[in-house]
Every structure is written in C-alpha cells, then in structure tokens.
Amino acid sequence: MTEIVTTVASKAAEYLVAPVGRQCGYVIFSNSYVGQLKDELEELNYARQRVQHSIDEALNNMKRIEGDVMKWVKDAETVAKKARDVIDDDGRAKKTCFYGWLPNPKARYCLGRDARKTAQAIQPLIPQSKFERVCYESAPPGLVGGAPNVNSSTCDGGDTIQELIARGQFEKVDFENPPTVLFGGASGVNSSAGDGGDFITGSRASIFQDIMKALDDEKLKVIGVYGPGDVGKTTLLKEVEKKLGEPGRPFRMIVKVEVPQNPDLNDIIDQIADALSLDLKDKRSLQGKADVLSKRLKSNPDEKVLIIFDNLWVKLDLEAVGIPRKDVSSKCKLLLTSRFEDVLEKEMDADRIFHLQGLMDGEASMLFENKVGDKLKNNGELKSIADQVVKKLAGSPLLIISVANTLKSSDESAWRNALIEIDESSKIKTEMIVRMSYEHLKSEDVKYLFLLCGLIGGTIPVELLFVLAMGLGLFERFNKTLPDLRDRLNNTLNELRSTCLLLDGGDDKENVTIHDLYSEVVVSTPFRGQTSLMMNSNYGSWQKEKLEKCCAICLADVGRDRLAELMMCQFPSLKILMLSMPKVWDWSEEHQHDMGDCSGLLDFKGMKELQVLYLRFMHITNLPPSIKILGNLRSLYLYKCNVKDVAIIGKLKALQILSFGQSTISRLPKEIGELTNLRSLNLSNCYRLETIEPGVLEGLIKLEELAELKSLKRLTTMEISIPNPTILLENGDLPIGNLIKFWFNIGNVIGREFQGLTTMKLKLEGCGSILSKDWVQETLQKTQYLHLDGLGGFKKNAHELCVRGFTQLKHLNIENSPSIKYIASSSSDLPTAFTMLASLFLENLINLEKLCNGPLAPNCFSRLKAMHIKKCHRLENLWFQSKMQGLVHLEEIHICECDSLQAIITYDAGKVEVATDDMVKLPNVRWLNLQWLPNMMSFCTGVKGAPTQVLLPRLESLVMVGFFGLEKILYSEPSLKYSNLKWLEIKESKSTSIIPKDWTLKLPNLESMRIVHSPSAEVVFDLEELKVTRDAEILSWLMQLELFELPNLQCMWKQDGQLQGISIFRNLKRLFIKNIGLSFLFPVSMAKCLREIRDIEVDDCPNMKAVIMDEEGTNDARDDII
Template identity: 30%
Template sequence: MAAILMSAAANVAGKVAGYLVDPIVRQLGYLFNYRSNLDELVEQVERLGNARERLQHDVDEANRQGDDIENDVRDWLTRTEEIIQRARELIQDENAENTSCLCFNLKLGYQRSRQAKELSEDIGELQEENNFTRVSYRPPLQGIWSPRLRDCEPLVSRASILNRIMEALRNDDIRMIGVWGMGGVGKTTLANQVAKNAEEDKLFEKVVMALNISQIPNVTKIQEDIAGILGLKFEQEGELERAHRLRRSLNKHKTVLVILDDIWGELLLEKIGIPCGDAQRGCKVLLTSRSQGLLSRSMGTQINFHVQHLCEEEAWSLFKKTAGDSVEQLKSIAIKVLRECDGLPVAIVTVAKALKGESGEAVWNNALLELENSAPANIEDVDDKVYKCLQLSYDHLKSEEVKRLFLLCGMLGYGDISMDQLLKCGMGLDLFEHVSSLEQITNKLVTLVKILKDSSLLLDVENKHFFEWPGVFFGYNYENRFVRMHDVVGDVARAIAAEGPHRFVVIKEALGLEELQRKEEFRNCSRISLNCKNLHELPQRLVCPRLEFFVLNSDAESLGIPDPFFEGTELLKVLDLSNVCLTRLPSSLGFLSNLRTLRVYRCTFEDIAVIGELKKLQVLSFESCKIKRLPKEFMQLTDLRALDLWDCSDLEVIPQNVISSVSRLEHLCLVKSFTKWGAEGFGSGESNNACLSELNNLSYLKTLCIEITDPNLLSADLVFEKLTRYVISVDPEADCVVDYHNRSARTLKLWRVNKPCLVDCFSKLFKTVEDLTLFKLDYELDTKGFLQLKYLSIIRCPGIQYIVDSIHSAFPILETLFISGLQNMDAVCCGPIPEGSFGKLRSLTVKYCMRLKSFISLPREQGRDRWVNRQMGSLDLTRDFIFTGTDVPTPFFNEQVC
C-alpha cells in the first residue's frame, strides 16, 4: 500500500514538475534559440514572398484579361502582405541593433525571438493555405447592347414599337416574340434597344443575345456568343455538350431573355441550348427576321411586331443629321434624293454619307439621276430602293482600290471579317496599288477600311470576345482586328460582284454543285466563295479556267479535296481553305504556278512538300494547323514574303537553311509554335533544326513574333534592329510569348539574358520597344534610350540599383511601371530626376524592394510647385505599394515623404 502511495505521489510530482518546468524551458528556449529563430524567419519570409509573387503573377494576368479575382485569393494576398511586412519590420529592427548588445537586454531578445517563432508558425499556416485551384473567374458581360445606343435616342416610330415590345415582355403568358421587317429597316438597332431597356429596368435576371445570325447559321458561334455573356467558357466539347451546359446555365436564372437577331430559317432552340416550352417558363425569346411567316409558323412566335419604313419627317431628320445641316441649302433636291431611299434607315445613312460635304447642285442632281435610273438586282428580301441607294454609295467611292476591297469584303463577309484575312487575300489579288512593302500594304488597308466605315459600308465589331489569333499584321490593335458588313450591304456587294466584268460567285448551298459547274456563268467566273456547312463532296475537277480566287469554308468531317481538283485553275492567285477536314493537300496544287496567297486554317497534314512547287507564293499561312515538320522543299519559296505558323503547336522540325533560304521574308510568326531551335555549330544533317542565326539572312524582315526558350542560343551576331513590329520572348518558363491581350506590337520579354547578348541583340530595339519585361538580370541597365516605352516590368533583378541616372531624361511616355524584388535598389534615380522623365506615368506597382525608402511625385504641370502624394506614404512602414489612377500627379520616389 505504501509503495502504491509513493508511486502515485511520484507521478503527481512529475506532472507538477512538468507543468512548472516545461514553460520555463520553452521561455528559456526563446533566448537560447534567438539567432536560429530569426534565421528561420528570414527563410520563411523569402519562401512566402516567392509564393506570393507567383500567385500575384496569376492575379496580374487575370486582371489584364478582365477577370474578377476570387475573394479567398484576395484575402490570402492581403494577409500575406501584412505578415511579411510585420516580419520585415522585426528583421529590420534586429539588423538596426547591435546584436552583441542584446545579451545585456534579455527582455528585448526574448520578445524578438518569441515574435520570430510565432511569425514563422503563422507563415507556415499561410503556406499550407496556398493551394488554390483557380485565382479568378470571368464575369458575365455588362451592357450587352451596342455602345452606339448610349448617345442616341430611338426615332418616334421606333419608340412606339419598343414600348409595345416591353409590354409584351412583362406579360407572363407571352414567351416567344417576333420582330420582322425588310432588310435595312432597323431590326437589329431595335433589338439592341430592347436589351438595353430590359437590363436597365431589371425585367430579367439575365439578358443574353446573339446578333447577326445571318443566312448561314453557325450554332457554335451562337452558343459562344451567349456563353460569353453568361461568363461560361467552353473547352473542347461538342455541339450537344455545349447545348447541355448552356441550358443548365440559363436554367439557373429564374427569368432570362434570349434575343436572336436576323434569323433566316428555322432554328432548333433545343439544339442551341435555349430552354423553351413548358420546361422553362421563366425563359423568354425575342427573334428578329425578314419573314413574318418564318416567325409565326416555323418558330411559333405568339406576337409579332412589324418594323416599317420611316415617315418622311423622321427620314429627313435622320438624313440631315447624317449629311450635316448644310443640306438645308439644297433642301429641294435633297428631299427628292431622300425619297429615293424609301424611308429605309440603312439606305438613308449610306446615301447621306456618300453626299456629305458635297455643296454643288450638279452633284446632287447627278446622284438623283443615278438613283432613278439604276437597274435593281433581284435579291431576295432586299428592296429595290435599298439596292439603288447602296449602289449609289458604291459608285461614289473615290477609288477603284476601295471598290475592289468592298467587293472582296462581300466575298468573305458572312459575319465578322478578319483584317488579317483581308490583307492576305488582297495581296494575292494585287488589290493595293502604289505600295510595295507589307508594312505599307498594312497601312493602306487600314486607310481603305476607314473609307468604307465612313461610308457606312463597313461596321466596327462591337462587344466581341476574340478567341482567334487576330493575325501577324494586326495582332495588337483592337481597332483593326475584325470588321463587319451589314447583311443587306453584303447582299448588295455580292450582287454587284456577280454582274458585269467581275463574275464573282458566292455559293451558300452545296446542293447541285456539279450541276452548277455546267453553267457558263459559273465556268467563266473569276472568284468563287464556297461557304457551305452542308458540303460533303467536291467534284473531281473545278472547271473554271479564269478563276483567280477560291475560298472553301466547310466543317464537314469527311470532306476531302480530290487530287485532280485544281488541274483546270492554273490562273488561281488566292486559295483560302478554312475549317476543312484535310489530312493531305491534293497533288494538283502543284499546278497552281500563279498562286500568291495560300491560307489554310485548322487542318491536319502529314505531308505538305507539294507547296514547294508554288514558286510565286508570297503569303503562306497555316493558322492552327497540325503540322509536325516543314519540308526542305520550302527552300524553293524564294519569293515568300509572309509566313504565318501561329498555333502550329505540333511543329517540331524546321530543317536547317529553310528559313535563311526564304530571304524575301518580311513577316514571320511562330507564336505558340516552333521553339526547338538548333544550336550553332552542330552539323548539317536533316535531323538538325534551324538556328536563330538564319534570321540574319532575312534582310527584309520587319515583323517577327517568336519564342526562345533557351537564352544560351542567343549569339552576338543576332541582330533585330530592322524590325518595326515584334513580340519576342526569351523565357524558358513561358508557355506562350503572347496572349490575346498583349498591349503593344513592339514587345520584349527577356529572362536571364546576359549582358553582351542584351547589348548586341536587343539594344537597337530599346529605341522602339513599347512593352518591356526584364526578369532576373544581374547587371545595371542603360535606360536612356527608352523613348517609346509605355509599359515596363522589372522583376528580381539584383543588379539594378537605379532605374535612371540624373543626366539623361528617360521614360517620357511611360504609363505603367511594375517593379518587384529589386533588393539592391536604393532609389529610382541617382540624383535629381531629370526634367521630362515619367511625365505620363499613371500606374505604379512596387513590391519587395527592401532598400527603397520613400516616394515623391513630380509636378503635374510645368511651373507648378512639387506636390507630394501622401497616399504613398513612407516606405519605413511598407515595402509594397500599388497605385493606379487616371488623373494623378506623376508619382515617383527619391526623397523621404513626411
């Protein structure tokens, strides 16, 4: 019994001792482990800083894409920033003290060691939380209506129809509404106004629309347009899977309005993914069409609204607004011209713009005569008056160049028209006069397109998500990526093109293609656009000996081009194959000795050697094609001026001397494509790839989009100084040199490029670069030449102590500055900031710059006293700073802010 009591007492005593001793040992441990706790904290801060920086890169990219950041990501970044700041303050305090004196201040040493231990544990917990599956999401589009509506009010007659449509939308018993009227009467404008009012009045949880469905409905495009507004992103699903996902997304809203504009035939809403019938009473559908019968009989609309011609008073108001008040001086003749427009808005606007600025009565009388005597074409659902008005606008175009471009747009224009495609086809057809270089041709095309837009014969593309590559020529100018032709204007353009000397043929239905070939007008045509979704078989030969231009666009999975297909088309200059399921090019392609432009989009090839026989080829484009190697036969393309291999991600082999042999090349694009450049001095066997030095043989090269994943391949003799457009990435960690939201056509991204290569290869480009990213450079950068730089990012470059010197003005038009991880940077400028520097700066981000002390701002205007931006504060308390504004004094830093 005594032994038991003694044992129990010993256990109690041991526990009591533990309770008393363990805390003492732990507290003493803070003193004994002072240095190790501080060193551990330094390592933890470094690791957390790197993790935060990696995540911040994803956040910055998402912001550039216009996406919204997830709340938990924002919260993590905020907490991380706070704890890193606290840790750095502790480390700085420790560094500021004489460590050897801490032995005389045990209390201070204990406090700092304990804080370091606790901060390290908190950092560890934050690191464990850094496992986000995604950082952002794409918000649905806001304000889906045309921005043109924001600055104009609907006409009185249209306002009455609009009010009645809005009443029908409020009626729970009406779910299918139709709007009909002839082409050019203003149905699309009215549909946009309905969407605008429905959103502003909050009649529905969601309003979605697909505009300009046109004569050849593309279900995939309709689904993508609606999905973009919903914030739904498709991957590689088929049509049925997309419809299922779209239906589920729409059904999540109690009330939704779907607007489908300009339908030409029956659409199966279920096939698209639009809920209809009793299954979803909260979904209402508004359709516009030229045919009342289609709406009421085929689509089952419950109520239809007829959009008619404008009355004379409204027509005159629109005409005068478009042509200018000066028409009042010619009102009598102008009224007669206006009456020929028959109250149709599209006709009124085009005629008014054609005659705008013409003050001579003779010009107006001649225009009236042309309108009265013009022979209308027989175009289904296009009024004779509209045809005459658009014909007049076409006749009043100032040059044959712009007329030919207008007709070319009609050949290509069912929906959006790529400017890149226009240029490639226009080059092959010798459309552009008195210009020689591709750079001049690009500028000429932009000028001609502007003339057509000013005449209302072409339109801007609005509210568009651009998923396709915009092209090597226009890839970074949002205003010059795509254009649109009104469907009525397109009909008239094709009617004009089919007449007289043009002999252009546009085929929308593949039925009877063999029979069509037997007709003389088809056999003698010079241009054919075969834009058929139901095309499953081609004739053995295309018997069109005068053919110069051939476009084939079909999504049939089994379509092939017979080998003899092109044997009778030796004069062909432009061949455009889009969405054609091909595995091999037909052997008869070699007969096309006059071919100048070959554009192939989304095809798969095993052998393309036959292209080497096309000696006159100037433009070769294989966008989004599956090609594993370029053949040696490409060395024969000595007249080639543009080579576009965008998104040829399977391309692994470009034999040596192929690139250097096409010495006339002016534009080369290898984005999302070939990256396996060969090293210098390693044999010349077939298995060896082209070297970067071959680019030096391209003395005409002006545009270059390229990825270099190995900085060691750069050599001193590689010179890019003649480039006028370029997106060049030297980055082994990058997936792609460009994204769809690149900010400039002159972009450099340089990762660990050694100084000799930086000077020899890229220093000449520093005079023209607009978007520059420098990553992990170990030396100071001479920045006095960056006169055109707008966007600058400098990341983890320990060799940079100052960004500018005090002698040369720098960055006069810089708009965005991002600096991160410049641990040896004392100040932005070594001395006073030179006059003329940073005058346009509007966005500033600073992170992890340990030695940087303060911010100041330069004067807003010359002569104004210096104004200190106190929002920036002192960097004694913060090491990171983000500031973006549109009307702020230029912020910068080289003095302490009080």
C-alpha cells in the first residue's frame, strides 16, 4: 500500500513540478528570454536581408519568385513584427507591486512567456532561409503569365538549352549585372522603372508611372503616348513591357505591333494572331480573320490582354482587325504611340493621352556626362564640345547614350570631328522627321504658320505671329472679328503643338517655342518649292536667282553696314521683312547719337510685294519716302523704335495692323486717320506720346482693337498709357462696354505686372475724382489687377472704391495713399468684396489702422495667397484669430517697416470667443519675411498680449531683419519643428546668440542659412545644455552657411562636453565668411563632422589665426588626421 502511494505521488510530482517550474521560469528568467529573443531576431533580420537581396536581384533580371520563397518572406515578416512588439513591451516587466517593493510577477510572466515562444517560432525560419534557388525564368515576349519549363524547352530540332550551351552555341543565357534601376526596390509602380535606368530620367519617370497606373485602371481601355520622332516613345514602351512582365502584373498576354506609315491590315492581324498562337490558315479574307481574332479576345473574360500599336500615323480601324473597341466586357486594352496628338485623341478616341518630349537641356547634359564618365573633368574644351553635341542631339536620350558611349574612349580630335559629323547627320535626320510631320499637316494655313515660327526661331510672342498672319492674309477667307481670328490662331498653334512641331509651353499662353534644329531645317529646306528664307545663320553672298525667290527675311542685331548692303538688293518676291538693330535700353540723345539715324539707309524700292514690315530698336527720324510704294503692306510693327514723324504711314491704305508698341513717338498725326482699313492700333507703353491730333480715330471706321483710347463701340481689346490723367477729366469716358481684354496705365504708374490679366493702374494725385466716373466704375468690376497710387482726401475704405464690388479682382496694390484707413469693411451698404483676391500689396499707407473694420463676409479674403505690407506705421496687427480659418490658402507674408505692428495675429477679445490655448495654424504659408518691426512682440498674441504658438507646417523660407531673437517672434514649444524650412536669413539681429539651443533641433531639414550685419552677435549656434540622445543629428542637412559683418563674434559653435561625438552639420558643403571676429572657425571635434565640406571662403577677418584649432583654442601639433 505504501509503495502504491509512493508511486502515485511520484507520478503526480512528475506531471506537476515540470509545468509549474516552467511557468515560474517565465517569471524568473524573463530578462534572459528577452535577450535570447533579441539575438534570434537579429539573426532573422540578417536572413531576411539575404533573401531580399536575392529577390531584388532576381526581379531586376526580370525573373519570377518561387512561391515557397514568398511564403517564407511573409512568415518571417509576421514573426519579426511579433518579436519587435514583445521587445517594445519590455517596460511591462519593470512595473512593481506592493508600493514599489516587489516586481510585478504577472507582467514578468507575460513578457517571459511571449519572448520564449516567439524565439522558438523564429528558430526554424533561419535554416529555412538558405534556399537552393529563389526564382525561375520569366515568360517569353508576348506570354507573360506562366513561364515554360526551361529544362525541357527545345529549339530547332529538340536540343535543350543546356545542350546548346554545352556545345558552345550560346555564350550565356543570363545577364549577371542588370542596368541600374532608377527607383530601386523590387515591386510596385513607384518602386522601379524597369531596366531602363538610362532612359527613365526625372522628366520621364512621372510619365512612366502614370502609364502604369492608367494600365491598372479598369475604366481606361485606350491609352496613348505622343511625341516627336526619335524622342524615345518605342523605348518607353519597352520599359513598360518589362515592368508588366514582373510577377503580379494583371496582363496574361502582351502583344506588340509596329505599324508602318501605310498599314496593311492583314499583316497586323497576322502579327497579333502569331503572338496569341492563333491559327488563321483556314481564313483567307480579312473579315474572316478579324472575326476569329475577335472571338479569341472575348473567349476568356478573365484573361487580360494588352495590345501595343507603335508609331501610328493615321487612324487604325480596330474593328477591321478584330479588336473589340472599348467593349465593357472585354479585358483587352490598347497602348498606342504616335507623333500626332490628334491621331490619338480624335481618330483613336484614346481615354488618356501622355505627351513625351525631348529631354530638357539640364537632363540631357547630365545623361551625357554620366555616360562619358570622368572624361569632362578639368577639360574645358571637351566640356564646350559636349555642350554643343548635346544641343544638336535635340533631347533624344537614345542618340545621347549612343554618342556618349562612342566618345567616352576617344581623344580630343575625335570629339571635334564627331561634332562636325553629328551636325550633318542630325540635320539630315531632323529634316526627315520635320518633313514627314510637315506633310501630315492638313491645311496650308497651318503649314505657313509653322514656316513663320521656323523663320523667327526660339521663343516667339503669339502677338507677333498674329501680326504676321494678318499681314499675310492667312485667315482672310474667314471674314471674322479679330478676337475670332485670335482664337483661330491659337487653335492652329495647338495643332502644331499636337504634332510636336512646336514645343509644349505648359501654362505659357503668350508665347510659343520651336526647337533650334527645326528652325534650321525650315530655313535650309525648300518646303514650298521656290521659297527661300533668309536669317542670320544663312546670310551671305546670295546669287541673283536666289534673291528673286526670297520670300522672307528675319535678321537680328543688324549693323548699319549690313542694313545698307541689304537695302541695295532687289527682292521682287519678298513678303516679310523683319530687321532688328542691337538692343538699346533707352532713347536718350546719347544713345541716338551712338546708334545713328537709319532714315537714310532704309529703302524699300526693291520690295514692292512686301506685306509685313517689322522694325525693332531703330532710330528713325523720318520714315523714307520709298515706304509709299508698299501698296500691299498690311502689317507694320515698330517695336521699341525712336520715330519722330510717322505721318507718311497714312499713305499705306491697305494697312490693317499698326503697332508702335514701346516706341518713343510723341505725336499721332491726323494722317493716321486716313487708314480706313486699319483694324488694330497699338500705342501701348508709348510713354512719350503727348498729342493725338483731332480726328485721328474718327477715320478709323474698321478699327476693332485700340491699345490707346476712346469712343469706338466695336472695341473688344484696349491697351492705353496716359501720362497725364487730367486729359480724361477733360475728354470724357473711354469705351468700356464691349471690352474683353484691357490694360490701363493712367498717370505713368511704375510697378509690377501680371501678364494676361485685365489691368487698371491709376496714379491720382490731384485728380482722384476720376474714380467716380462711370467708365472707371464699370472697369473696376472687370479688373483683375488694380494698382492705386496717390489716393488723398478721398475714400477712407478701399472697399468703397468700387460701388458694385470688386467681383473679379485677383491682385490689389495700394500705395502712397494717406486717406486709406481700412481695406475691407463690414458695412451693410457695401457689397461683398475681395472674394477672388489672391495677393495684397500695401505700401506707405500712413493712416492705415486695420485691414478689416468689423466682421466680414465669410468669403472675403478666402483665396488670399500673398501679403506684402510696407511702411504702414499705424497698423498694430493684421488679423484676428477668429479669421484664421478663412485664410487657409495664404502662402506668402512679407511685412516691412511698420513701426506700430505688435503681432501678425491677435486675440479678438469681445468679438468672438476663441480658446486662448489653441495653436494658431497657417497650413500653407511657405514664405515669411519680417523686416524692421521695432514693436513686434510675437507672431501671434493671445489674451493680454501673451505670445501664442503658431503652426507653420509648410514654411520653406524665413527672413528676419532687426529682431532680438527667433524665439521671441515665433514662439513655440520645444517639440514643435519647422520640418520644411530650407532657407533662413537673419539680418541686423540684436541678440548675442543667433540660433538658440532649442532651435537647432527645430530645423531638421534646413539647407541654407545666411547671417548678415549683426554687431551684437557673439555666438551663431548656442548648443550649451542641449539635451539630445547619442544618435542625434543636429542640422544634418545644412549645406551652405554665410556669415557676413559679425565683428564681435566670439565662437561659431558654443557647446559643452555632453555633445562630444554627436553628428553636427554632417552635410555642410559651403562656408562663406566675411568680416567676423573669430580667431578660428572649427574646433577639432567639430571639424571631424564636416566630411562634405567643399568650399570655405574667408575674407577680411583680421583676428583669424587658423581654420581649425583644438578645444582649448590652440593650434598645437596633434596626431589627429582630419
């Protein structure tokens, strides 16, 4: 009985003690288990890195990843995350119980148990990471999903690839070193651009990514890419194909078809069928083949197919070749390329179109320099040749790479010879590209306009093209108004852009640009048979036969000798003459004497067919009598010319366009009124115009556009500059009713301009009553940019200046106006104003007290982006906190010399209840410039003037002049950072320490800093008592530091021993020093951190003894190597 009891007890102990001991062990050995887990996690991380490296290498070689490898990666990531969570929860074990006398056993138990079990889960994964292989071969072209068995595939009679290699028939079948992938990483649209690292440069990366996103979009069925010839469209498609060949991509089939200029539909169907392994031998007719192909593409609704048609010239009938056209049920997508946007947009009805242009100059040069390596370093001659080579290759990445690879191992003579060869070959190739695109143009008007762009070259004002087109009668058959013809011109230019014969100018609607090579082709190639064009590049000894055929001349920087030589020739076919003398800045008597009078040189007897005459920068006392023979002249453009007498122009009865833009005429004679066919008269910026003789405008019965003045009811466009505004008081109103575009400068206002906006600039000293005139009030309603100068004794509120409200106003500039006390008012008698205002400029408003007088309508200033305020000495603050929610678009704040200003934003006590502890937020402010504000206490003040925190999350540039310290103006808690600040400039600081200790941590991404003229400064960076961790980095992205005029500066970096070993200014590259009091720049410990420093410039520093000294301020010899 005793033995039985003993046996039972022994067994019970055996089953109970071990588990109990294990559970107790979780408590006792928890720290040990956590340490073991950390070791296991470290080993797992090493294993994950090894596997990921193999995966990255395989994906960069376009191989597919084995399923078990991907499962291991997923399992390893899951358990690694679990391990990190356990380690992060180590703090649980440090909890205590019994009032701190004993450790908490429950917390230690949970930690120990989780740590041990997680470590056990990691252990089997580490040996499993040593895969025999992680990938297999990708699918062949055309078939993306499911690669064939490499070991069993045969070629020409059944030989396996391994057998062919063994017999030496293949040198290799794998590419060990793939080209650099631009984006890095292995998967995802944004992580890699295929293997075309050389091709997918910065400007093309976004297009590549957008194409990939469009292909993933189920709603988009037809996607197009257009661009000029040889720009790399086909190469871009190859990179797209490579990317789509990666695992996880949606397309099972990818078919690519190169489309000739005259496509053969049978051949296209056969190419698609071959790629799909579709047998069409039994089908002889085109319709029969198309039906079979259509059924094949629709047969499997889950099978996604991408068909690429490369280089479309004309519309391709998709239904005729059996391709479902935007069939919702079909999984077939199309990716198209063409030189012509209209082929994709109008004829192929593409859902999304991308424009691929040549590389920008900077990108092209960088690509070329990267390919030739160190060849260009310290070799100015080769660098000059390289710049010319890159320019002649017209931004083609393929040509740039090819030429660079050829030249990188060549000597200088080969480079010079290559420049000549490239010049000739690029002209031939460019001529072929331009001619093909030119012949594709549908109308003669478009072709002629392209030739005009080529004749002028470079960037061309659209207004100048309009003058030329009108002079040549390009749009004469339409019999439309000038605004309609301007619209037609813009449509024609868009057509040229869509064919890539003109460069895409983005948002610039005032100018167009043609590539230099295209311009050279236009001048050197007889596009129109007998036509010849003369410009600076081909000026020389022309034979008589060639002169007789010349239809256009465009010469810049013409000297007096060349002008005289030109005028002696006969040009019986000449239609366009454009001559420009060297540029002049003003027409003072000294400049007139230097330039000489061109009156005696101009002679138009040999140009009787001339239709357009454009003269620029010429001093012409009197236009020559020979101008009277130009009976066909329709456009006369005198730009920035000094012309004394223009009366003879009245003899040019066919004239339709006459422009004196920015010329120094003083009188518009009555003879101009004889131009009964004149439709446009431009007197803009003729600041010396004093007299318009009576009756001049009455005779201009067909005038539609007048860039000067008055009572012509058909006018839609007006530009006028009137130095003496009292003329308007005497002579009545201007014709405002039908104006669509206008620019008024009354009183000779000098200041900023906003191109393309309806503009009213008024200087009203002594004639403020003009504002009450009906035509002015009507104009103010349409005005987008208003500049007011000299408002005295008139309105106190800018809001009241327009009784009907500033409904279109985008930019407001008021200066030198002592009567203004407020900008906006809450009066119920006034309409809501400034709802569209984007920028506000106020200067020298000595009585301005507030921007807003009383509560305003919700939309007032709601779109404000920029504020520039200067010399408004009675202004104490700009905004109340309650208004901040309406200023979410504010981006720029510039405040200067406002003596009474105490804060930008203040608490509006008694108006609206605002939580005083709330942080004021200006979410989009990027530029802040505060100068000479002697009474400013803080950027934002709360109750009783106490500083309030302000959040500027997007601030990029900060300029402060004449302040005591950063922290006093931009008050904020130490944890608040200015993470986007890139530029900091401080002038006339009154503080002994420029950058206080907390601010060194608030500027993690600062790139450039300038400290100027601060005699009080003793320290630039005060790092004493700065509390940071050992791995902290201080101002790690600062790359340029400028210190000027700091005569009492004692040290640049003030720090204590706690910062030894901390990384400080590790990316500083440029340091510029002038007139500072330092005896040395860097202590040794600091100099060791400056590993990127490249340029150090020290000027006028009499106390400077050395650049680097030890921490005790001596330059004794040391063993340190820096």
